[in-house]
Amino acid sequence: MKGIAGPLVVAVVLAVAGAAFWTMGQTDQRLADVHKQLATLRFVAAGAGTEGVEQALGVERRLPVVGQEAVTDVRDVRATSAYWRSDYTAIAPQKDAGGIVTDTDPTVVFLAANAAFRASQTSDRNESLRRLDTAVKSYADVLKNSPGHMDAAYNFEYAVRTRDALAHPKPGARTAALAAAPKPAARDEQSADLPSGPTLHGRPGGPPPAANMSQFKIVIPKRGEERKDAPDAGKGGAKIRKG
Numbered sequence: 001m002k003g004i005a006g007p008l009v010v011a012v013v014l015a016v017a018g019a020a021f022w023t024m025g026q027t028d029q030r031l032a033d034v035h036k037q038l039a040t041l042r043f044v045a046a047g048a049g050t051e052g053v054e055q056a057l058g059v060e061r062r063l064p065v066v067g068q069e070a071v072t073d074v075r076d077v078r079a080t081s082a083y084w085r086s087d088y089t090a091i092a093p094q095k096d097a098g099g100i101v102t103d104t105d106p107t108v109v110f111l112a113a114n115a116a117f118r119a120s121q122t123s124d125r126n127e128s129l130r131r132l133d134t135a136v137k138s139y140a141d142v143l144k145n146s147p148g149h150m151d152a153a154y155n156f157e158y159a160v161r162t163r164d165a166l167a168h169p170k171p172g173a174r175t176a177a178l179a180a181a182p183k184p185a186a187r188d189e190q191s192a193d194l195p196s197g198p199t200l201h202g203r204p205g206g207p208p209p210a211a212n213m214s215q216f217k218i219v220i221p222k223r224g225e226e227r228k229d230a231p232d233a234g235k236g237g238a239k240i241r242k243g
Helices: 001-037 045-056 066-084 106-119 125-145 150-166 173-178 224-229
Strands: none
Touching: 001 045, 001 066, 045 066, 066 106, 106 125, 125 150, 150 173
16 A cells, blocks of 8 residues: 555645646737737737636746746736837826835836826826826836846936926927928728827838828739749830831
């Protein structure tokens, strides 16, 4: 009986470990899928997919290092998805009772700063100044935790200059800036190349208003078998010398 107990215990331990690794593999696959959605600009699908991944982080969440990295990764994907969907209120860094940001995740704090800057562009002057102050402070927090964060360093300087220009405007500068701001072009809603709404590449564009697109012709190169059927295609005729 004692000879059977040892192998049985080992078999049970291996079975439990195998089940745990299988569960972790399934969770990592789901996490890879939401990253794929994020990379292909499917921000709504990426944000919705993080809910399923977070629920699946059962065993993996309890692991010392790997679990925390997975939780942080899910949170970063959700924040990135919310930012590019212009859902700025969904990006909320952790704060203490006094309202001071205590979050050390540079991705979330950086996106929160970007969200504050974006929101300042659609507010009145006083509200814009307040949100710019928040953005500047958040960029500074990112640089304190990640001194090598080049995007935060650039945005910090840009936000400071924007705040100073808004706080001490030149006469007529804001009106001229609003008049010179480019208007978003209309987009062909039948095109499925990009998702609707803004992306990390900016707002979707389109042809100019009242443009006659029928005058533009699309030339598609022939496939290999088509070139074999018509070997003389594209060569043109013999040149005739004049004079």
